[in-house]
Amino acid sequence: MDELLADFVAETREMLEQSGSELVAWEADPSDKARIDTIFRFVHTVKGNCGFFDFPRLEKLSHAAEDALAECRAGRREPDSALVTAVLAIIDRISEMTDAIEAGEDLGEGGDDALIAALNPDGEVEVQSDIEISDLETRSAEAAKADDGSDTQKAAPRQGVQRSIRLPVDLLDEVMKGVSDMVLARNDLARRLREAGEQPTIDGPFERLSAILADVRTSITRMRMQRLEHLFSSLPRLVRDLSNELGKQVMVDFEGSEVELDREMIEMVRDPLTHIIRNAIDHGVETPAQRLKNGKREIGMLKFAARQSGNQISLVITDDGGGINVEKVAAKALANGLYSRSELDAMSEGQKQNLIFEPGLSTAEEVSSVSGRGVGMDVVRSNIERVGGSIEVTSKPGEGTSFHLKLPLTLSIIAALTVGSGDQRYAIPRSYVEEIVFGNSSHVEFAQAGDRRLVTFRDKRVPCLSLGEVLGSETNDNCEWESKTLILVRLASDDVFALAVDRVFDHEDVVVKPIAPAIMETRLYAGTTLLDDGRPMMLIDLPSIAQMRGMAGGVRAKAAPVEREKEVEAKKAVPVMLFAGLDGRHRAVRLELVRRIDTISRDAIDIEGDRAQAIIDGEILTLAGHDTGELPEERCRLLRLSDGENELVYAVREVLDAADVTDDVVPSEADRNIEGVTLIGGKPIPLLDGHAVFSRYKAARKVDHTLTCRIPSDSEWARTILEPLVSAAGYRIASDEDEGEADLAIALAEDTDGAKGVARETIRLRPDPEESGDDTIYRYDRDGLLAALKRIRTGRAA
């Protein structure tokens, strides 16, 4: 069923349950205003929803009931028992229909008109009231019967109907916390198991447990989380309507719609966000004529950027309008008696801007229909703060305004980069990390301006911070910048700075736990997480550090729109890896294809006729690219390419650089091995065609590890006939010297002493085609044998 529809059904049913007791109470005292209000709200909501879903009959019924109740509320009509009965009958009918909608059935036969007519308070009806009422009574009795019927149906859900239930968020939180703790406990156990060495009897079930846990974690997370998309998707329409109404032109831009947020949180920020948008369009963005006069594009820009950082979501809403008129805000605050002149004089520009969150302040000169009633930003702030978030504003006159919202995640699993500084490990939210470069790389140049370190990278000069210095474990003076690894950090406000760390360890998904207030006060950390070995690790609060160090410049001058467009384009660029082939020619391959770079000795490459293979870590991989030139004498560099399932290696002479292809790729008909030729740095570079490479070399299906098989070494038949068949099925033949346990052993039934060595599974082959009933396979039953091999292989590899 449609998700929205399911929501509607669930909501209606919930309201029905709630209003059940109200209905009974109302029946006892028809003049009770509070009851009427509740029931009025119910039918009103149903009416609204029905209109949305196109259920004309439901809408008509609820509309009629709403009308009658509105009359009572307005005091134009005295509620009497006849009305009560009629409304009850309608509500019962709504309940029936809801059930029918859920089950995807037709909404039952007519009779609605009679129900609606029963609401009619006219004198004529009153004359006939006896009849009406008795009629109604039978009707409501019928309805009650129908209700009973639907109750039993509720008890036994109809087939194919996806039931949904509503749960308190607390409970979900508790479950989520439990699962997170389970993950940590599992990590701990995993470490202990690793230390204890391989134990097949435990490792198997443990792997299974891990897999189940991962699944459970994913589903629990999904229960609570919703992508911001859900919120963003409704905004373009809102912006369009508002800007039309106000005679302005506004474009919207979203970034980070894949960021996930608590469902509840999304609902909580919807209203504040709407309000901010209204304000931005109403007060911020100027009219097209005004914009042109100010030398801006006539279309205003409203940008939403969301990032996840630690247990916070930062959401920045930026407009490129006129900015906050600080003087006007201050004057208003003074006029409204919120602050005295001297208090205002003592305020910084930023503090004055934040005055807009004070209750009773609106700078709009005329009250428009959209905003400017003086209730607004203070409500926005209190709503955001109620959910534990914060909101700040930065603005530059004539250039625009940014609202920085920080919203907490009750509990989250985030992708992090683990880095080392001092002797400690820290986690950095990966969403901020734009790039990692080595300080000693030739692309990086350090410069100094005053006491500020600057780093020049890709022709951009960005300020540089040392994590060690930020945390106070070392000073800038004795910092060896060249030995550091630089992490280029892009904040939600688009400010970029470089963070120098001693080394970068790994990407990891970490469960972030809140930290004690005393640690929070340092404003350096956003949370804590546990490493696999059970040691705690701190999660660095990058936005806060950037703010403390003045790295976040608030609203960036929008004087560089050209640069921004370039950035957008650059994002569309295809990242490639440049390499020199064995013939010395430069080529490029899509970076996504490259899994890793291997260096192996020449001996590990085996070429015979059309077959070329390389052995890396005991794995045989198909070799490609060797036909372009001579293999180097000693060590050979290989690009390991992967299409997701299969892997092969591509021999190269040298790996050169990573680059972005921004120009068009001009296809080439002549050379089937390349996608085409493109310009990189002004030079034509052929781009390797991944499809062609994989289809030509038919990469071996990647198996996590090659399975071993023991065959009787003393039988000539086994060596000459059986061995090739087993190898072809993807097994490595274990020699007699191989000590360890093989994955499979094949034994001949006539060999009574069985296979030498140990194996997890054994296939026995019998010399005669006759079925002997002892689980053996006839030695020339090719299909049966291959099937058995395949079954064991897939079972083992899975």
Next chain:
Amino acid sequence: MNELLLMCTIAGRRAAIPAVAVQSVIEVENITPIPGTPDFICGLTALRSQALTVIDSSLALGIDQPCVSRDQRAAVVEVEGHLYAIMVDEAHDVGEARSEPVAVPGGFGDGWQRAARGMVETDGGPALLVDIPQLVSGPIAAAA
């Protein structure tokens, strides 16, 4: 009445922590220091895959000397959903309070005055009853 107390030594003085609040007494093994935090926060330690904030009880009282603890004993307490390990010089037995916490004329001395709920009589003599939330917020919060 007769509140159960965990008797311990903090900065060489007899002190008592309400036993109800203490989840367990642990020996802190590995502490991950957190740079940038006030002195009284020693760092984090892990207990059953949960991170505890380790508090040096002596520094938290504003006494210059850090805790001298042979076996790094710490009482695990929970304050506002956060777990803390309060490191003490020595942790003794659990005993019963023989009196209500009372104030002593003249106070208990700077740090103690703030973080102690008063003096209680115990079997082993008078002890200062520690106010846990005050203790974990450290001396800085007191100044603010």
